[in-house]
Amino acid sequence: MTIKEIVDKYGSKRENLLQILHGIQNQNPRNYINKESISALSKEMNIPVSQIKGTASFYSMFSFIPRGKYVIRVCESPPCHLLGAESIFKAIEYKLGIMIGETTKDGLFTLEGTSCLGICGVAPAMMINEDVHGNLNEEKIFQILDQIQEQEKERIQLCREEALTRF
Numbered sequence: 001m002t003i004k005e006i007v008d009k010y011g012s013k014r015e016n017l018l019q020i021l022h023g024i025q026n027q028n029p030r031n032y033i034n035k036e037s038i039s040a041l042s043k044e045m046n047i048p049v050s051q052i053k054g055t056a057s058f059y060s061m062f063s064f065i066p067r068g069k070y071v072i073r074v075c076e077s078p079p080c081h082l083l084g085a086e087s088i089f090k091a092i093e094y095k096l097g098i099m100i101g102e103t104t105k106d107g108l109f110t111l112e113g114t115s116c117l118g119i120c121g122v123a124p125a126m127m128i129n130e131d132v133h134g135n136l137n138e139e140k141i142f143q144i145l146d147q148i149q150e151q152e153k154e155r156i157q158l159c160r161e162e163a164l165t166r167f
């Protein structure tokens with residue numbers, strides 16, 4: 001979708017800016033908002049670039065740098081912290097070989113910390129893109145990540161097979 005199409009989808013009123021920014025970020029395969037998109041959005045909505053950047057940088061879910069296809073956001077707020085968020089980070093770091101703020105070499109995962117996700121009843125919790133996961137422990141983390149890695153392997157295999165049938 002072009003920036004204009006995304007703006008048209010949500011409506012060009014300023015109050016829709018967050019949804020539009022989500023739309024722009026979600027359609028970028030590297031899960032971020034690039035400079036070109038911001039300047040196109042500025043022209044389309046007639047909002048200065050500095051204001052768009054200011055709004056987006058207020059929210060931790062937006063990024064101005066490329067990230068993985070799957071952004072893992074582990075809650076760091078007190079209830080999750082008390083119930084083991086630190087061990088959740090350690091399990092993910094061990095499994096994926098990345099530290100907080102880093103992206104795996106294959107471009108699949110980025111690990112981030114975040115404030116309360118609003119699901120404190122199932123702490124410790126995290127989000128992977130739009131999906132929330134609670135009552136986490138090391139075993140559950142490994143299951144979730146294994147499942148995503150397996151899906152991705154199957155997807156790549158299917159793409160290869162499709163490509164081969166074209167020849």
Ligand code: FES
Pocket residue numbers: 075076077078079080081115116117118119120123124125
């Ligand atoms: S404190 Fe972690 S989800 Fe609320």
